[in-house]
Amino acid sequence: MFDKSNCSECKNIDCLTRCQWMDIDKETARMEMEKMINGENSFVLKECVTCFACDEYCPYSSHPFDLITELQEKFNTFDINQKILEATINMYKPHDELRLKEIDSEKPVLNKCAFPRTNAKNMEGQLFENLQYVSGLSYFCNLVYHHYARDSVIRERAPIILNNIKKQGIKEMICFHDECYGFYTSYCPRNNIELPKDFKPIHIYKYLHNYLKDHESEIKKLGMKIAYQRSCSNRFLPKIDKLADKICNLIGVERVARKYDRENALCCAAAFPTLGKSNLVRSTQNRNVKDMVDNGAEACVYSCPFCKESLGSKVERKGLKNYLLSDLCRLALGEELNY
Secondary structure: OOOOHHHHHHHOOOHHHHOOOOOOHHHHHHHHHHHHHOOOOHHHHHHOOOOOOHHHOOOOOOOHHHHHHHHHHOOOOOOEEEEHHHHHHHHHOHHHHOOOOOOOOOOOOOOOOOOOOOOHHHHOOOOOOOOOEEEHHHHHHHHHHHHOOOOOHHHHHHHHHHHHHHHOOOEEEEEEEEHHHHHHHHHHHHOOOOOOOOOEEHHHHHHHHHHHOOOOOHHOOOOOOEEOOOOHHHHHHOHHHHHHHHHHHHHHHEEEOOOOOOOHOOOOOOOOOOOOOOOHHEEEEHHHHHHHHHHHEEEEOOHHHHHHHHHHHHHHHHHOOEEEEHHHHHOOOOOOOOO
């Protein structure tokens, strides 16, 4: 939920002036922000590519993207094909009649999200083999609808998902995807959505880091230079980016310094065609991948499987390999990746 209380004190209007998709000066930015605070339309809504970066740029943690996506829905900014939109929304509807699994509620549970088959091979090996898990639409956070300018869908489905967690008796949930963790630790708290009592979400990177520390003697340093691709939802929780650095240090991986990383990260552009911005896909991805190559990266490493899907082929054509960060951890522990 957007908090406007500090906007009048903000000197630079960083949320808009730092945007990589708009060339906007401070005066114009202030005028357009004032319009949006008043619930009015603005060219900002149309120019936005839903990369969530404005939330990270805001020095007051006011969550300006929540305001933007609320107004994008109000004004139907992107005019997404209604049949496609409805089909997508219905496809990922969570189940509220839950088939319970036998789990030990005193031990962590891995949430494989709604895509356990597409990422099945990424959740194999010693890092995952002893973890109990849940998966499927019943535990799918639906935060993806930020990209569709349909925040109402997320709010409507949040209670169903949280009630499923409560019914399953999950106390500690390891989130394989950034978006799930961002849903529980950022979206729900800032929208006054109460989590189940004693429920604790754990980012996959926290789990990986702890596992690696406990098995440090088994690690074989990879000696690899990588370009790291931040996910959009990582913008809500920039501290997770520091965990990525710690994991890279543990497994002997150098995260090369480059232009389009950290706060200046470029979106993978996966959502652009849906938003009617197909013309931006090639130029955005070309800039990003060229930046990786120019700075000596041997591979591109992702936190998000969708980013990997979107950028992967272009990365490979430039001679770089593709990995999720968890895959590199498995390599460092001496495993072979059979995909």
